[in-house]
Amino acid sequence: MKTIVFIIQKEFRQIFRNKAMLPILFVLPFVQLLILSNAASFEVKNIRFSYIDQDHSKASRELISKFQASDYFNIIENFASKKEANLQMQKGKTDVILEIPNHFERNLLTDKKTNLSVSINAIDGAAAGIENVYISQIINSFNQNIKSQLYQYNDASYIQPQSIISIPSFWYNNTLNYKTLMVPGILVLLVTMLSLFLSAMNIVREKEIGTLEQINVTPIQKHQFIIGKLFPFWILGLVILTVGLLIAKLVFNIPILGNIGLIYLFTSVYLLVVLGIGLLVSNYTETQQQAMFIAWFFMVIFILMSGLFTPIESMPDWAQKITLVNPISYFVEIIRMVMLKGAVFSDIAKPFSIIACYAFVINSLAVWSYKKTN
Amino acid sequence: MKRFLGFIKKEFYHIFRDKRSMFILFGMPIAQIMLFGFAITNEINNVNIAILDKSKDSETQKIINKISASQYFHIEQTINSESQIQSIFEKGKVKAVIIFENNFSKNLQTAKQGKVQIITDATDPNIANTITNYTNAILLNYIQEVNKTNIPTYSIDTQTQLYYNPELKGVFTFVPGVMTVILMLVSAMMTSISITREKELGTMEVLLVSPLNPLQVILGKVFPYVFLSIINATVIVILGVFVFGMPIQGSLFLLAAESILFIITALSLGILISNIAQTQQTAMMMSLMGLMLPVIILSGFIFPISSMPLPLQIISNIIPAKWFIIIIKAIMLKGATIDIIWKETLILIGMTLFFILLSIKKYKIRLE
Amino acid sequence: MSQEKIIAVKNLSKKFGNFIAVNDISFDVYKGEIFGFLGANGAGKTTAMKMLIGISKPSSGEALVADFDVNFQAEMVKKNIGYMSQKFSMYDDLTIKENITFFGGIYGLSRNQIKEKTTQLISDLGLENEVNKLVGDLPLGWKQKLSFSVALLHEPKIVFLDEPTGGVDPITRRQFWEMIYAEAHKGTTIFVTTHYMDEAEYCDRVSIMVEGKIEALDSPKNLKQQYNVTSMNEVFLKLARNIE
Numbered sequence: 010m011k012t013i014v015f016i017i018q019k020e021f022r023q024i025f026r027n028k029a030m031l032p033i034l035f036v037l038p039f040v041q042l043l044i045l046s047n048a049a050s051f052e053v054k055n056i057r058f059s060y061i062d063q064d065h066s067k068a069s070r071e072l073i074s075k076f077q078a079s080d081y082f083n084i085i086e087n088f089a090s091k092k093e094a095n096l097q098m099q100k101g102k103t104d105v106i107l108e109i110p111n112h113f114e115r116n117l118l119t120d121k122k123t124n125l126s127v128s129i130n131a132i133d134g135a136a137a138g139i140e141n142v143y144i145s146q147i148i149n150s151f152n153q154n155i156k157s158q159l160y161q162y163n164d165a166s167y168i169q170p171q172s173i174i175s176i177p178s179f180w181y182n183n184t185l186n187y188k189t190l191m192v193p194g195i196l197v198l199l200v201t202m203l204s205l206f207l208s209a210m211n212i213v214r215e216k217e218i219g220t221l222e223q224i225n226v227t228p229i230q231k232h233q234f235i236i237g238k239l240f241p242f243w244i245l246g247l248v249i250l251t252v253g254l255l256i257a258k259l260v261f262n263i264p265i266l267g268n269i270g271l272i273y274l275f276t277s278v279y280l281l282v283v284l285g286i287g288l289l290v291s292n293y294t295e296t297q298q299q300a301m302f303i304a305w306f307f308m309v310i311f312i313l314m315s316g317l318f319t320p321i322e323s324m325p326d327w328a329q330k331i332t333l334v335n336p337i338s339y340f341v342e343i344i345r346m347v348m349l350k351g352a353v354f355s356d357i358a359k360p361f362s363i364i365a366c367y368a369f370v371i372n373s374l375a376v377w378s379y380k381k382t383n
Numbered sequence: 384m385k386r387f388l389g390f391i392k393k394e395f396y397h398i399f400r401d402k403r404s405m406f407i408l409f410g411m412p413i414a415q416i417m418l419f420g421f422a423i424t425n426e427i428n429n430v431n432i433a434i435l436d437k438s439k440d441s442e443t444q445k446i447i448n449k450i451s452a453s454q455y456f457h458i459e460q461t462i463n464s465e466s467q468i469q470s471i472f473e474k475g476k477v478k479a480v481i482i483f484e485n486n487f488s489k490n491l492q493t494a495k496q497g498k499v500q501i502i503t504d505a506t507d508p509n510i511a512n513t514i515t516n517y518t519n520a521i522l523l524n525y526i527q528e529v530n531k532t533n534i535p536t537y538s539i540d541t542q543t544q545l546y547y548n549p550e551l552k553g554v555f556t557f558v559p560g561v562m563t564v565i566l567m568l569v570s571a572m573m574t575s576i577s578i579t580r581e582k583e584l585g586t587m588e589v590l591l592v593s594p595l596n597p598l599q600v601i602l603g604k605v606f607p608y609v610f611l612s613i614i615n616a617t618v619i620v621i622l623g624v625f626v627f628g629m630p631i632q633g634s635l636f637l638l639a640a641e642s643i644l645f646i647i648t649a650l651s652l653g654i655l656i657s658n659i660a661q662t663q664q665t666a667m668m669m670s671l672m673g674l675m676l677p678v679i680i681l682s683g684f685i686f687p688i689s690s691m692p693l694p695l696q697i698i699s700n701i702i703p704a705k706w707f708i709i710i711i712k713a714i715m716l717k718g719a720t721i722d723i724i725w726k727e728t729l730i731l732i733g734m735t736l737f738f739i740l741l742s743i744k745k746y747k748i749r750l751e
Numbered sequence: 752m753s754q755e756k757i758i759a760v761k762n763l764s765k766k767f768g769n770f771i772a773v774n775d776i777s778f779d780v781y782k783g784e785i786f787g788f789l790g791a792n793g794a795g796k797t798t799a800m801k802m803l804i805g806i807s808k809p810s811s812g813e814a815l816v817a818d819f820d821v822n823f824q825a826e827m828v829k830k831n832i833g834y835m836s837q838k839f840s841m842y843d844d845l846t847i848k849e850n851i852t853f854f855g856g857i858y859g860l861s862r863n864q865i866k867e868k869t870t871q872l873i874s875d876l877g878l879e880n881e882v883n884k885l886v887g888d889l890p891l892g893w894k895q896k897l898s899f900s901v902a903l904l905h906e907p908k909i910v911f912l913d914e915p916t917g918g919v920d921p922i923t924r925r926q927f928w929e930m931i932y933a934e935a936h937k938g939t940t941i942f943v944t945t946h947y948m949d950e951a952e953y954c955d956r957v958s959i960m961v962e963g964k965i966e967a968l969d970s971p972k973n974l975k976q977q978y979n980v981t982s983m984n985e986v987f988l989k990l991a992r993n994i995e
Contacts, residue, residue: 015856029665051509124540134551135425142516177515179505219838226834302407328422
């Protein structure tokens with residue numbers, strides 16, 4: 010035990026001595042939390058909308074004004090020709106082009122049938138899908154209005170059309186505030202990245218500068234050395250979490266419905282998993298460069314397959330199975346459940362016990378694979 | 384010049400001799416692109432939902448059938464009362480509950496209005512919002528059909544053309560995005576580490592006192608990585624085209640030139656980092672902690688930049704990855720030529736020059 | 752000098768694939784002697800030494816170091832030895848005092864013992880003004896003296912020095928050897944590898960390794976007589992030539 014204290018003391022000294030690292034550890038994560046949390050949203054708005062009005066009628070102007078009135082669309086330009094509009098779409102200046110053909114109004118009144126054409130830049134397929142829904146909603150309501158107006162005045166046999174009113178309600182986050190999701194999520198990523206990178210680099214760094222050999226000829230025991238090495242990063246992770254939660258509460262006003270102790274309990278076990286993975290990487294590499302690439306590889310996979318940015322449900326089955334070994338996906342799930350839904354321990358018992366087993370397995374592997382001799 | 388070539392050769396030996404690093408450098412990008420190309424999509428598919436049908440008539444059944452037939456939803460269960468919602472949400476089993484009111488069909492016929500409630504678990508607002516939109520679209524579509532058959536009506540026939548990606552494939556946004564993230568991080572990380580490594584080992588001093596001038600030393604160190612990154616980029620594009628069906632509408636030559644430009648931008652950022660950092664550890668933490676999340680989040684790779692708050696839209700302009708993503712999407716999917724993307728290209732060139740000039744300035748200070 | 756064995760090596764070998772780095776060597780080291788372990792670069796000195804200090808597992812053969820078997824009791828061996836590696840291996844980003852505290856700590860010294868040792872060590876080396884300097888800022892010669900002293904912190908029975916004087920000036924080398932003598936005088940056994948042949952003359956006995964084997968083992972005086980030359984340098988050259 011006493012020996013461990015000496016290692017911990019040394020590690021902390023080294024962390025605080027490296028002046029170039031301090032801002033990376035204690036400033037960068039919070040700057041990123043503050044900035045990036047605002048950016049991460051799939052909400053589709055400010056859609057750049059252009060139109061080609063070949064009809065110049067009351068009806069066409071009314072339709073366009075409906076788009077103008079919508080919050081989702083920003084009207085960019087009125088193009089004279091389709092060719093010009095297409096060029097602008099290719100340049101990426103506009104997302105949607107509405108083309109109102111000649112005789113739009115006349116056809117509507119006489120034939121009761123008319124047509125419109127809409128072009129959507131669909132490179133981002135998901136956004137295009139949503140844009141399409143918004144557009145058809147607007148056109149539809151325009152259509153309904155015309156129907157009721159025209160029928161009432163012109164048609165004695167008017168039958169009011171049927172309609173379905175849908176009442177959406179958004180639970181746990183009724184203003185659809187993306188930050189309530191992203192702030193805890195990005196905090197999780199930052200805590201994970203920091204602890205994984207530091208621990209993956211740490212032992213291999215001593216290998217490279219030669220001090221590890223000096224340690225290996227001492228009678229120190231494996232577990233003492235490893236605990237001593239990882240403990241400072243464990244503390245560091247909890248410190249980052251604490252500051253991050255404060256920012257979440259004070260700056261972003263994110264609700265914390267559940268027991269904050271649960272978050273700490275979970276994080277303290279979770280960090281063991283991350284540090285264990287880092288240690289494993291460190292054991293199996295010879296240089297910091299290799300360690301970093303491997304840590305980077307796993308980190309990108311962990312981040313993109315965590316369910317934070319893209320839904321896990323939409324992944325193919327085999328990929329969903331991969332997310333089962335992704336520690337971040339558990340952390341994201343649990344921090345969301347506790348902070349936003351007020352989950353109690355029994356609700357998170359299952360993911361918690363999975364993470365606990367995970368921590369045990371990974372760290373046993375790490376201690377086992379750390380060799381004082383070769 | 385001959386000396387310089389010799390030096391480059393030495394750098395190649397360093398890299399190729401380290402089998403493990405070689406494997407990492409080439410194997411990882413391939414593994415990532417395959418994994419992400421197949422697995423990740425921001426489309427919403429097969430979301431688990433629950434139905435609470437208080438009316439249980441033929442019309443609600445028709446709507447439920449439509450919902451169940453859609454690719455977006457998977458009806459996980461039907462429930463009998465609102466009191467169950469809380470618990471199924473907390474277990475995280477379903478993301479939404481769709482509730483049909485009592486006497487839905489009757490209301491629709493007599494009062495001309497039926498009510499449907501869409502309750503979503505909005506802890507992920509992205510999914511909640513999309514579910515609501517898609518459900519609305521299904522309801523709208525249904526009622527239009529009903530009205531069409533019931534009464535003669537005015538109809539507007541909207542023809543929607545989906546440009547560049549008619550099947551709305553998520554892969555078309557993810558392949559360019561993953562390619563950008565990989566090139567950016569691998570290039571910046573590799574250079575910053577390999578230069579600081581020489582500093583740490585003390586071999587940088589040896590190189591600097593050699594007859595090579597400092598610029599040659601840096602160029603020599605960076606050149607092999609340009610080469611490696613080009614191979615990586617090529618492999619990714621080949622996978623994108625043959626495995627994921629990405630088109631290359633524009634000129635292959637332009638695509639290659641722009642990729643090389645971006646690689647050089649990323650490498651010059653790596654050089655800048657290595658000038659600031661004294662140890663490999665610092666260099667790595669700078670390039671990883673500093674670049675990873677901003678490149679993923681602020682580049683438009685996953686989240687649409689146009690939906691971000693204005694200050695962030697402005698900040699996103701300093702992320703080189705943003706411009707490269709615009710460029711490759713334009714070339715591969717839109718068939719753009721240089722007169723369409725010259726502005727983005729100039730910005731990347733400008734950034735590269737900025738990084739290089741700044742490095743040279745920093746470098747001189749350090750040599751004093 | 753006593754004839755009590757402190758290191759007993761029997762048929763020790765280490766293979767890396769097909770390459771035999773250490774080929775069936777046997778020798779003894781006696782308590783309190785300065786034992787020189789000589790050889791050209793790549794002769795297998797460092798590999799042999801790493802087996803003796805318990806960080807490399809022998810392929811075959813056995814060795815007792817301070818009465819513990821390196822095959823099965825490597826951790827006990829480590830309690831009884833000190834080691835100073837060829838690569839200077841203290842933490843550049845810690846001060847002298849912090850390095851001493853750390854290494855003392857992991858050898859199990861108490862805080863009080865560490866304090867005493869630190870004061871004594873600092874005054875022995877005359878580093879009073881540098882205590883709080885980063886080790887990375889010290890000249891190489893001082894670093895090496897410091898790392899020798901740190902290897903002795905826990906008062907080991909044997910101290911292994913792997914080319915301790917590489918790259919330092921003759922005066923510092925001289926001072927370094929004075930430190931070694933002083934330590935040997937206290938009864939500590941010194942096991943030192945070097946390729947400076949003049950240093951070999953300072954040893955009580957030397958062994959010369961060539962291509963994984965020990966080709967000669969005796970006192971410098973006897974070796975010179977045996978090969979009929981006047982310096983260890985010539986002994987070494989003769990041996991190396993014979994092999995070729």
